[in-house]
Amino acid sequence: MGVRWQGLLAGLAWAALAAGSAFAAPAPCAGTQAVAGAERSVWSTDSAPAGPAPEQVSVPDRLPLALRSEHLRIRYDIDVSACAQVPAAALWVFRAGAPYRVQAGGVPLRLLSANQRARTGPGETADMDSSYNGRIPALFALPPGTTSVVIELQTLPYIATGLVQLALGPTHALLPQHTDAVRDVVGYADAASGVVLVLGLMALLLWLPRRRDLNLLWLAAACALWGMRGLIYYDNTVPGRPLVYEQLNAVNALLAAATITAAVLHLLRFSQRFYLSVLAGVTLLALIGFGAAELAQRGAIVARSVAQIAGTGMICWLGVAIWRRRQLLARRHAAALLACLAVLVVCVVHDLMVVSGALPPTANAWVFWGFVAVLVGYALMSGEYVVMTLGRAERSNEELERRVAAKSGELERSYTQLRNTEIASAREAARAQERERLLREMHDGLGAQLMTALRGVERGALSREQLAQSLQDGLDELRLLMDSTDTSHYLPAALAAWRNRWDARLAAAGVQLEWQMDDSLDQVNLGSEAALHVMRILQEATTNVVKHSRAKRMTLRAGVFPGPEGTHRLQIDIADDGAGLAGQAARSGARGLKNMAYRAGQIGAQLEVVNHAPPATGCLVRLVLPMAD
16 A cells, blocks of 8 residues: 555656646747657559558658559658747758658748758749759758648658658757758768769870770779769759659669779770670660669669669679789789778668668768779779889880980991992992993994904005094094093083084084084083983084085084973084985985984984975984983
């Protein structure tokens, strides 16, 4: 009996204490207060009720697997009447399991803070179609008199929780809490994304002149994917369809894992078609799963799970590949890569545990920073390899330049020696050729004339005058041979020498020489053979004038004139006013004319021998020789 009264008295004392505490409690909405529960209702995509009737749930709200479907919309009705009379009240949404919309009385609430900015001004314009990212904390203004707020999840939740954490209170009281939460969740994600994008751009610029280093190209692709993910998925608003937005997040993570795996495999020389085919095949199958789920409008959670498993498997496979090929890397590089991959695997496991519900839904995501660590570590290692490669290339270039300089010197000396040898050989060949030419000319010309004179004297068949003429012809032939040995073969000088020899003989024969030399001859030089043939033709024509023409005047004209198609030609005319060619002498078989024609053909010249047109008398011998530039 005493025990019962003691219990009753203790109960009355506890009730009195509780009543006193309630009487001393502050007024409602005087500070921040957590929202402990909400009414949850489930709707299908055609706005028809689905599942059980609306029920009261606690926050955070653990969702059964049956409610995690792209065909369902989960709606939460939240009682905010405690702050209905506060003029500047706000609702703080720390996290939700999917992109959501928030309304009060059918009107969207205004967002007071976006991403890393925290402000209490008029806020962003409310939009009926605005969806907010459930990963990022958001602060919404409550219009005065608001008693109920509706939060509707727009698509399949990415974690096993609907509403994670809510708070209610005056804006000035919630703002510090919200700012700290944003700093913890977002942190330096924007800066890290910028750094990753810069690393990707540098990798791309390094790859452009080194197209064989595909690891740099894959690194640039991985940095681009993950940098854009950080900029897009760490913002409050959701662009486009919420389901596509969430699925693309998983696709981005899959592609980032595939590209970083491809980059390291190329660096480790796992370039065999088998490995790349396996990597491409797994990635393609996972992407096909996303497309099939989108077309069928079902199975999105399966496609997302397959992508997460595939990406995690790629990272684990990459760790095994690095360990197998660690001898190809510097020890510190292999250790650093394995450490970065271990960090990434830990981050992936942590986030998968959050997604599956094994860890509290309030835990922050780690996988973003895990990938950043891998990308930065691999980029630094690749940069060091590029610098080392460039250093080796510079040293190789210097060594190559030294070798090239040495070989160039050797080649120059060899070329100089060869050139001297060729010059000596050419000079010796020229001397031999000149000797052969002189011997041939002496045998055919001077030798034949002397032999003819000798036989005539022996037989007594030559008169004194004939013998003198034969000897004079031999002497002329000898002088021609001597003139042809001059290496310059300057044509005006050769013609001047011919004039000195023939002036007296022409005068003695009663022939007046008219000399017409054009200034264009100053640049004419002929080879030995050509000069000899020209002078012999001139000598033969002059001899015919003295012996046969009975002329009183002989004109010698020479000059260089334009030819067809921009060429030039040397033209020498020997004209006289004598009797001209008789019919018998003009025959093609006449020995003098035949010899002249033969010599002209030997040097590629054209010879023309014609009589002057009546009433003029005499003969014209014209020699035309094409000239090289």
